[in-house]
Amino acid sequence: MTPAEEKIRTVLTPFARSPIPDDVDASLFELGVLDSFGLMDAVARLEEAFGVKVPDADLTPRRFETLARIEAYFTARAA
């Protein structure tokens, strides 16, 4: 597990409505891990954790649907 993935799992834990999957490509929505409002709060906490402001144009659910996508997005933005 990368440090970024570990950070993401820590951030998501308070908002998770079911266990966060080991599979980084699994849909957090289909598994019921994040609902709409959990996603809203999680994105705000991820911004703080990575020191990144997500532009409005990037605020689409697909970008945050899996652990892999979240990691790819925030590590790219933080770079």
Add this chain to the structure above:
Amino acid sequence: MAHLAGLGHALPERVVPSTELAERLGVTEEWILGACGIRERRWISEGDTAASLAERAAQAALARAHLTPSQLGAIIVGTGSAPRAFPGVSAALQKLLDAPGIPAFDVPLASVGGLFALALAVDLSPRTGPVLAVGAEEMSRVLLRAPLAKETAILFGDGAAACVVAPGDGPIAVVDVRLGSDGTFADALSLGPAGPLVMDGRTVILQASRKLPAAIRSVLEPQGLSPADVDLFVLHQANLNLLRGVARSLGVGEEKLFVNVDRVGNTSAASVLVALSEASEQGLLRPGARVVLAAFGAGFSWGAALLRVAG
């Protein structure tokens, strides 16, 4: 700029509790409450329409403004659920009010329609005289269309509200209004002629949770104000969870939020004006109070208005 001279609202008599809807949709009341915080909403019965609700709301607002329909300079109706594409609810309302000759038109932007109507009225009223800004919806007519989506069917209620916007100073001054739209998200919230209502809930919530606080700050900052300086936030009553999220984002306590979504549901274009009218009836627009309105709807479109109650 302009002021609000009179407010009124009208809700259908039929109460639809979440227990009734839960049975119909195959979910539990607890699931509905957790998803949106709505305990009950009002749905129109046979014979009522968005226009008939709008007429009742308009007559109440006109009475409070000490005006008659013949003294209006324009009628603007925010609505998205009317059965006829054109002419819209504004034409039906104009006929019911017997106020021919003045311009009457609809603003079809769903939940932000009432706020856009008010904003347009603010700009128009110095030229035409008092403008009737209305939000009116019969969402129950569209939300149970197949294919039924329980996530949206639980949200909406019917209702109407009206506001007489008059030029110059008055008891409730409109200090500033800011509006915005982004057609990139047009497909995320839409309603075609035969439905069903299409709502990508996650996208709506993500964007609304960002745009609403930004819109609110955009009307406050030019006045040298912050959210802490606001006495009452009257927001589009979309969903209790969203209202709480906006309060957290603004760094204000939930006691500053006006909330009626638990009793009337999301009445879309009517929502923010119904909430403002109820807040007024409850004596919450206190002398000297700064009040912020904000809404988010189809387009996406969004906006905020800063009001100041005379001291």
